[in-house]
Amino acid sequence: MGKIVKSFCFLVFFGVLVEGLNIWPMPNSVNHGHQIMYLSNDFALKSDGSKYNDASGILKDAFSRLLDVIEVDHVIDSNFSHFDPMAILHGIHVIVWSQNDELQYGVDESYKLSIPSHGTQVYAHIEAQTVYGVLHGLQTFSQLCRFNLTNRAIEVHQVPWYIIDQPRFFYRGLLIDTSRHYLPLPIIKNVIDSMTYAKLNVLHWHIVDTQSFPLEIPSFPKLWNGAYSISERYTMADAAEIVSYAQRRGISVLAEIDVPGHALSWY
Ligand SMILES: *[C@@H]1O[C@H](CO)[C@@H](O)[C@H](O)[C@H]1NC(C)=O
Ligand SMILES: *[C@@H]1O[C@H](CO)[C@@H](O)[C@H](O)[C@H]1NC(C)=O
Numbered sequence: 001m002g003k004i005v006k007s008f009c010f011l012v013f014f015g016v017l018v019e020g021l022n023i024w025p026m027p028n029s030v031n032h033g034h035q036i037m038y039l040s041n042d043f044a045l046k047s048d049g050s051k052y053n054d055a056s057g058i059l060k061d062a063f064s065r066l067l068d069v070i071e072v073d074h075v076i077d078s079n080f081s082h083f084d085p086m087a088i089l090h091g092i093h094v095i096v097w098s099q100n101d102e103l104q105y106g107v108d109e110s111y112k113l114s115i116p117s118h119g120t121q122v123y124a125h126i127e128a129q130t131v132y133g134v135l136h137g138l139q140t141f142s143q144l145c146r147f148n149l150t151n152r153a154i155e156v157h158q159v160p161w162y163i164i165d166q167p168r169f170f171y172r173g174l175l176i177d178t179s180r181h182y183l184p185l186p187i188i189k190n191v192i193d194s195m196t197y198a199k200l201n202v203l204h205w206h207i208v209d210t211q212s213f214p215l216e217i218p219s220f221p222k223l224w225n226g227a228y229s230i231s232e233r234y235t236m237a238d239a240a241e242i243v244s245y246a247q248r249r250g251i252s253v254l255a256e257i258d259v260p261g262h263a264l265s266w267y
Contacts (some may be wrong), residue, residue, distance in 0.1 A: 023143050025199060027165035032158040035117040037089045039145065039154040041075045043067065044091035046123060052096035058131050058248050059094065066138045070145040070154055086118040089156065092141065093123040098130045103247050109201070110166035111137035115144070117160040132250040136165065136199050173202035173254070179209030179265075182232040188242055196249045203246055206256045207234070210264040215239065215257065226265035 021030065045063040047054065054060055067073070098108070111133035115124040126137035140163060145154050174195055176183060183191075192203060207215050213226030214233045227233040234242075243253045 023140055023163075027140060027163045029164040031162040033117055033160045035087070035159045037087050037115065037117065037122070037156045037159045038083050039070070039072065039075070039156070040088050040090045041072065043072055043089070046091055046093045047095070048093075050094065050096045051099050052101070052131055053099065054131070056101060056248075058101060059096070059134060061248065062135050062138055063092070066142050069142045071147055072154065074147060075152060075154060083153070084118075086120065086122075089115070089122055089124060091123050092138070093125050094134050094137075095125075095127045096131050096134055097128070101131050103132065103250065103252055105252065106170050107132055108166075109133050109136055109199075109250070110164075111140075113137045113140055113161065113163040113165070115141075115156055115159050115161040132201075133166075135196070135250045136167075139197060139199060140165065167199065167201075171202055172200045173204050174200050175204040175206055177206045177209070178214055178234075179206060179211050179262075182212065182214055182228055185234075185238055185242065189245055192242075192246050192249060192251055195251055201250055202252050202254055204254045204256065205242070207239075208257055208262070208265075210262045212265050223266060 021032075023030070045060070047059065052059070108129035109132050111126055111128040113124065113126050116122050124141060126134050126141070128134045128137060144156050144158075144161065146157065147153075148155050174191070176188065176191060178188075188205075195201075195203065208226075212228045212232070213223050214228070215224060216233065216235045216239075217223045218236060224233050239255070246253050
């Protein structure tokens with residue numbers, strides 16, 4: 001209990017220090033102004049000038065997740081004529097310098113995000129070395145958006161923004177333990193989604209242990225008899241699906257399979 005109160009005090013204190021900034025984790029460098037911009041209801045992604053061609057759709061999918069998170073489809077008023085036309089944000093212009101989207105440990109995750117305060121055909125601007133930097137930039141952007149129930153518009157307050165960010169640690173992990181507690185695939189995917197909001201980048205998947213062995217190992221087909229039940233198991237295809245789902249979101253899966261110890265569940 002004491003611990004909880006202490007963490008709470010810490011959060012309150014921290015909140016006071018960075019009053020008005022609801023970005024998490026706090027970027028490396030943040031500058032902002034005091035204007036408001038409104039997101040156009042045809043808010044779009046533009047990526048001309050990028051070396052990256054997004055053949056695998058990582059960027060396109062990330063942008064459509066962004067639209068879901070900021071709930072662009074709740075903007076029912078398609079008549080923006082009562083807003084200052086110079087205060088409409090039409091989309092995000094993304095520039096990625098590297099063509100390579102291989103997700104390796106230590107990959108460049110830095111990005112720059114700027115949101116202008118006025119102009120005609122104004123776009124926010126994200127520039128990054130790799131597409132994984134852009135994913136973080138989109139997260140930061142989503143955290144600056146607020147849905148206003150009165151005018152039914154998505155607003156970005158405190159523009160112009162100019163943010164330069166890169167992670168302080170290469171390894172930012174979260175551990176799940178599916179040996180002690182089986183997690184169905186959709187739940188693991190939810191965990192991965194939440195990790196992206198906090199810009200974490202390693203899912204440490206502690207798959208098997210003494211308590212249960214839920215993973216299919218084709219060369220040792222009896223091992224997963226150690227699962228809690230037939231429905232509490234992962235096929236190879238399930239595992240591959242999780243790895244790919246995570247990678248497309250900039251998260252590497254660190255699979256832990258304990259052998260030869262922790263064998264109680266195997267017989
Ligand atoms: C849009 O809103 C303006 C001001 O509120 C109004 O004058 C105009 O008729 C509206 N246009 C449409 C197409 O609804
Ligand atoms: C929502 O929009 C209305 C009308 O523009 C404005 O008066 C109000 O301050 C806005 N609310 C917030 C929380 O910004």
